[in-house]
Amino acid sequence: MSLNDVPASSLVSAWKDIESMLDHDPFGDDFNTAHEICSRYASEPERIALTVRHEDGTADRWTYHELDRLASKAARVFANAGLTRGDRVGGLLSRQVESWITALAAWRSGIVYVPLFGGFAADAIGMRLSAARVRAVVVDHGYRAALAEAQSTYGLDPAVFVVGPDIVESGDKSFWAEITTADSDGPLAATTRDDIATLMFTSGTSGTPKACKITHAAFVSVMPYAKSVLGATRESVLFSTSDPAWAFGLYTTGAAVMALGVQRVMYSGKFAPGAWHRVIEEEKATILTTAPAALRRLTTTFADFGVPPSLRTVAAAGEPLTASVAADWSQVGAPNVRNGYGLTEIGMLLGDTHGTESRAEPGCLSSTIPGFDTFLADRNGTPVEAGEPGLVAVRRPRHQMCSGYENTPSLWAERWRGDVFLTEDRAVIDADGRWQILGRDDDMIIASGHNISPVEVENALLQHSAVAEAAAVAYNDPARGGVVRAVVVRNENTYSDRELAADLKHLVARRVGPYAAPRVIDFRTELPRTEVGKLRRAAVRELPTD
Template identity: 30%
Template structure:
């Protein structure tokens, strides 16, 4: 079915949306306004993310507010609360420790840790010291960790003794650039690496003797601050370079797209091992002076509802995969909890199906606001806003300060803008926003290939409707070419999701001698449904009725779990590789590898 437009949220008496008039703000917005809002002085030529996220709060009442509320995975434990002042001191001690070890501006500090306060201390302390912070998934195996640290020329890695033994010890002595292993805990025994240039440092005693006062290094706006890795379809991962100026985009996009206000209780469920968990799980919310909820445990539906209830979460930023998992449990579990504190819901990680937007409205009393961005963009580019109607299934409209369009690129590298509404092409962004990646580390040619003049080609196919809303079609290399039709897998998956038995779906093209490709669907079922031929035909019948025989899947395969990244994206290329016996490429971010 086609879902009706969801009317914009009605603001409460006390909280008006930060972006009240989209058209007016978009027409007049300049990124200098972000600098002005954060009192960034162009005269000094200095800008440091940690200074904006932490230092400036020490001059206001925000310093006594709770910055982090940590929920341990240990049963019956009480939340640990850390104020902005206390987090600032911890970050200062960490920065002091780094400089005492001889680390200098630009050195790369990697972090392999679970979601604990120490991770946030390390991220902010690294930035204060002028070093580059690069997060790693704690679920990574040894090989993807080694690949990223070698590409990133790691100087130090922050981790725990358990993770060191399990994921580093077997290879770390051969690391060409690594000088320090900084352990967050002190084990009874630990084998030293067979490398005299590599030192294990126990952080607890070092931090205890490090100064809680530290003058943040006066980095420049274009100095590298963050190194995020994104998986390639084949070969090694790419290191996307982000600079300190990115904080301007982190701040403004969190205000516009997430509607963050000071003193919000904010929960971003993304792991800081990927870009959302850093940009919007650490930097942006701290810039706004909110209280962050940090949950150490993995997803569990009842626990998540209890957190929303007990921690009085007001703004919740999560992933479509998590939303669909909650949908599996039906509305009953949600209605056992008091979720009245919630005022804004947002989603990221992969396109959000229309059904999930409406489910939020019907079950939680609020719609989910989908938004779109990439590791390369560093921040939200297109969003559904609190003050605007939602078209379920749409990515929304471009952020103020962002120029987006639909285009196509010829084999000769020439660009043609597509101006007709609803015509499919590649989503492009005009360069110049503060969080735009500045390169792929050591891969200049690959970086240049992503641009035509000053337009960044995202690799995502989309269309723009007559109202200026953008609609995701699929990755350019995911689109299925069948009998002259270009079929976007997301469109097919969204229809499959409308069937009451379907919990998740992934769609690929299978080679066919007659039509080029035919559509095959992989489906995961909700509890209580059994995979059989009758159900398969029922789901296929819905798809044919809604999409027509040319677009609907020709076959369905039922799977208990579809391969997904830790950020929640269904890995269609991996479904295709496994189906056709092709090389799987980089699978280091694969969720099922845990």
């Protein structure tokens, strides 16, 4: 048996351990997300559920009891607006308590919650609202203009509840004014594990965003990650920096840890390393979860101001964690970064779990998350030979995030090979069982007959002291054919472009191989990224060469 073969008995045991932490049987006739992550703790009036810190240093705190009461009132508001079970309510919000009140109110009522990222342009908002058939929207006043443009372009007329001081658009209602006057008797729906709780659109780095049907038991699928990687307990204080418009913020570091009764902290302002450091220190956060791109900027702050003594766990996900970022971070004396890999469709599959520290290595993932049978496969779903790269694949688990793509069911069917879900990410497993994500399958670079991982090239480029960010993509050179192109963001100007380009070619040749050395190197002030900070390789490929 290889290091990554998982006995069926251990899979069952892992899920039963998680299910024992729930209030209700997920396979029973009554299983509801709002109950499991909030209402069950409402009888403990002093248990803090959420702290929201603001740019001015102030903080607002809500207990599980208060969130449950406000969600009940919001559910009554939605019912008064004519929404019934199965209807959709959108949340054009951000890292604010209203995101959670809206979601909890929808879930307890059997209404489907549709989270929308505040950074979306009007067309992106309108497309999603139209596709989801949303009947009501709770919107922060800062995003109201974009919503109005989306309504006009797509001919949408949902009920609109505005979070903010002023009502500008005719027909809008104040979210908080409606809640204040509402009774705390919002409808309770007897949902099951398979009922849809959330319709979440993927971030759309390539192709049309897919509408993932997230079920009421979806949060259970990421509880193993919360326990085995984050080490979350009732005594934890988790600082989650991810926006709850996305799966990692709403479920992985949201609902999954709330189901454990954990206290969470969010920061409502824009990313500022100094502000995050202050929040961790003053709130005595024990767990920090963020994206690798943010860790790079936080490293200097932690080096200058020290590591907050309360911090025990740092976890990164959302994009590949490079060895250079992880190594630089550990040098400031902070807890080593626990890497993670997952996807909205299934959940968190890989990570640096507790107990595997001895084989942890920067830029790799040390283990499969308990409960999942994850392996590498070819495009047919057949396991590849040991040591060979392949697509990350997972056999159908007992619990998973998504039950299908509502807007593209045929594409959902294409992702499965029998009981095996095939991702679009390539990886390799070393002899010690460590996983390295090589990048999306359609991002692989073919040059001189070699299959080249863009992540490997980027890891090498980032070893240079003058490089802040780097992206590697395929480029069709008129004279040489397919070659590697690197787009680099500097962090210093000590070198001329020609000198730095020569250094970088030599560095990649030495660390990866001469065949992988970039033949084209361009310098930019920033790289194109999605709203959640993921690199947009398609946009990088479209950048003009120097």
